Amino acid sequence: MSDTLVAFDDVLASYDPALGLEVHVELNTATKMFCGCPAVFGGEPNTQVCPTCLGLPGAMPVVNGKAVESAIRIGLALNCEIAEWCRFARKNYFYPDMPKNFQTSQYDEPICFEGWMDVDVDGETFRVEIERAHMEEDTGKSLHVGGATGRIHGADYSLVDYNRAGIPLIEIVTKPIRGAGAKAPAVARAYVSQLRDLIVALGVSEARMDQGNLRADVNLSLAPKDSGTLGTRTETKNVNSFRSVERAVRYEMQRHAAILDSGGAIFQETRHWHEDTGVTTSGRPKSDADDYRYFPEPDLVPVAPSREWVEELRGTLPENPVERRARLQAEWGYTDLEMRDVVASGLLGPIEETVAAGASAQAARKWWIAELTRRANDAGVDVVDLGVSPAQVAAVQALVDAGTINDKLARQVFDGLLAGEGTPEEIVAARGLAVVSDDGALGAAVDAAIAANPDVADKIRDGKVAAAGALIGAVMKEMRGQADAARVRELILEKLA
């Protein structure tokens, strides 16, 4: 059954949206949160486990100091207070891929609290207030086999892989974000995208949304316009791209409005986002915190980071994002509009890396914003998840700069990169894409073009040099775009001088 939706503009005529974002960041520590098991991705199922992360009787957890350090650095970068003393708590619930039957998390004593982050949307700044950032552990993974969709419904059997159980997570929770109005979907997207930039700059996570290193839950509620109240919210879980965050907010605004318009009430629940159809569907009723019967974790000592350590970590923070954007814009010579596009696309980091790898700022922008963003949109993924690296983009541009290929041929090199055909150099060789600048081959093509276009040739002989364009075009067509256009022009003018 499909939902009734209200047109987006009509939603805003009657309601004020409020957003809330919960982002889970999987840390890139060498070991798990409470044991020494390796935290690397991709091992054979159930090979990175021990009595502690399997929840066996008698096993005792120990806090991973590096994870605490990463949590504090994230908190400081988000302008949070850092607790002088805090504890872990048990969150009790049953989940088949959580072997302990409770999750070790933090409850009323988070390590980081009361922060903020400014996000840019179309040149306007929104201050997103951070309620808390706390430490917890990830669950294992269930694999449902035999069903069509990979979900448990229709599956023949299910398997559980506990390699991920106990990987350190930081959950970052915003306060309700109000006043964004029609920009609510864009603000949600910008927040997640700029938060990812920050996490990457901190170096604390791989932060790949498509691989689940960074997962966003999107809360949305509507209140009657100008009432100043908050409506009942729904929570759309695990939205795994920037673009889906934006679409999910938009969809929920339109769905809530239709229910409220018809006199109905919003049911507080989790929702699932479906990338393919662009809709959310009902998940489970959303529990209140007291249902989890939190209590302080008795097997772990409290975490009490010294003020000296916190200040030392403050000294390791990357440049403030606002200053960084201003500095890069000045270094790169981008216009305000160009910079806005880059920030909105979440491409500041990749472009910076591409420039560091040797490409000019304008070339880096051109490939990421024009070429790769278009391809990502066609594929329905975020451009950072397309699978082309900054180093590869710089390598393609180096081939253009060297005159080996031109921009048009470079697009075919990107085809090859996306198809996994090897390095840019290998693709140029395998596909025979190099520009021909050899006078022998070019001369023959120029002679043929002159012979086929005697009128044009006469004009050039009479001094109308601009007419050469037509002959260059004919040569390019003959040589499938691979002729060195500058050399072709010289040859034409020499031959008709």
Ligand SMILES: [Zn+2]
């Ligand atoms: Zn373990």
